[in-house]
Amino acid sequence: MNAMNRKKFLQLSSLGLAGLSFRNPSPLSNKPIVISTWESGMQVNAEAWKVLSTNGKAIDAVETGARHIENELNCCVGLGGYPDRDGIVTLDACIMDEKSNCGAVAALEQIKHPVSVARKIMESTPHVLLAGAGAQQFALENGFTKEPATLSESADHAYRDWLKTSQYKPIINIENKKGNGPFAPAFFEDGSANHDTMGLIALDTKGDLSGAVTTSGMAFKLHGRVGDSPIIGAGLFVDNEAGAATSSGVGEEVIRICGTHLVVEFMRQGYSPELACKKAVERIVKRDPAKARELQVGFIAVNKKGQYGAYAIQKGFVYSVKTDQVNKVFDSKYLVEV
Numbered sequence: 364m365n366a367m368n369r370k371k372f373l374q375l376s377s378l379g380l381a382g383l384s385f386r387n388p389s390p391l392s393n394k395p396i397v398i399s400t401w402e403s404g405m406q407v408n409a410e411a412w413k414v415l416s417t418n419g420k421a422i423d424a425v426e427t428g429a430r431h432i433e434n435e436l437n438c439c440v441g442l443g444g445y446p447d448r449d450g451i452v453t454l455d456a457c458i459m460d461e462k463s464n465c466g467a468v469a470a471l472e473q474i475k476h477p478v479s480v481a482r483k484i485m486e487s488t489p490h491v492l493l494a495g496a497g498a499q500q501f502a503l504e505n506g507f508t509k510e511p512a513t514l515s516e517s518a519d520h521a522y523r524d525w526l527k528t529s530q531y532k533p534i535i536n537i538e539n540k541k542g543n544g545p546f547a548p549a550f551f552e553d554g555s556a557n558h559d560t561m562g563l564i565a566l567d568t569k570g571d572l573s574g575a576v577t578t579s580g581m582a583f584k585l586h587g588r589v590g591d592s593p594i595i596g597a598g599l600f601v602d603n604e605a606g607a608a609t610s611s612g613v614g615e616e617v618i619r620i621c622g623t624h625l626v627v628e629f630m631r632q633g634y635s636p637e638l639a640c641k642k643a644v645e646r647i648v649k650r651d652p653a654k655a656r657e658l659q660v661g662f663i664a665v666n667k668k669g670q671y672g673a674y675a676i677q678k679g680f681v682y683s684v685k686t687d688q689v690n691k692v693f694d695s696k697y698l699v700e701v
């Protein structure tokens with residue numbers, strides 16, 4: 364290498380662009396690991412970790428984590444979540460394992476653990492996705508009980524507030540803000556746990572990947588609207604050879620690009636989890652840069668080695684990581700400075 368080429372190589376190296384350095388930068392293995400969307404992922408990770416740290420399976424870990432947050436009645440995942448514009452809470456969830464087995468429910472009403480209904484669909488039917496009344500019927504026939512159709516206190520309050528204007532305008536990162544909006548607010552200072560979509564992905568000690576998502580979806584949505592969360596390849600995708608990814612934010616934008624499938628395919632090509640997420644975000648922004656300034660989407664990803672990363676359209680997306688060494692919330696990098 365002559366001096367000029369060498370200089371150029373070093374410059375590119377420092378940008379992470381030289382040679383094959385877009386591939387996973389470190390050979391380090393990180394097993395087991397669980398990562399989740401938002402700050403509320405900390406408590407979800409803690410539950411999932413109980414399974415992972417005792418050599419349990421990733422699929423059990425992600426279901427356990429998702430069920431934990433669905434139990435929180437004062438939060439916006441599960442039945443405590445914000446309703447649609449007709450005042451009805453409708454839940455979306457999915458789950459996927461290391462063998463590409465998957466199950467999902469959409470627009471499910473009055474059932475406390477949509478993620479477990481999704482798992483039941485995965486394990487005991489030839490189908491992937493059940494929706495609406497049929498999903499509820501399936502749940503009731505399989506031992507789930509019908510819960511009252513009442514709103515949680517915080518959801519009732521937010522809904523009444525929303526009815527004053529009935530304006531539908533997604534608010535960026537409302538998960539991390541106090542206030543009302545079509546996305547449920549996240550943790551409040553008083554400790555109440557209000558937040559939105561929970562997506563989590565895990566790699567177990569055996570080296571198998573799995574993921575789960577659970578949400579009440581966008582608040583004040585049209586009745587019957589289904590977001591990205593229960594759509595395999597949009598809100599969640601797992602490929603045991605390449606990696607796993609999940610998303611949060613405006614589901615329509617994620618569905619349009621088959622977001623998490625795209626992230627996983629980028630990891631298969633050798634991109635690190637962070638760069639894979641970034642490239643998917645770029646796809647959304649490129650389609651309509653002006654619109655992208657008005658919305659938020661964040662992806663998180665883990666590859667087969669347990670390397671992890673995230674990327675969002677704009678500032679404010681955070682994610683939670685738990686390994687033997689790490690137990691913290693990270694700020695996601697982002698593409699658009701608003």
Ligand code: SD4
Pocket residue numbers: 538546559560578579580581589590591592610611612613614615
């Ligand atoms: C949806 N992706 O229903 C969900 C909403 C969400 O943080 O993730 N909010 O479109």
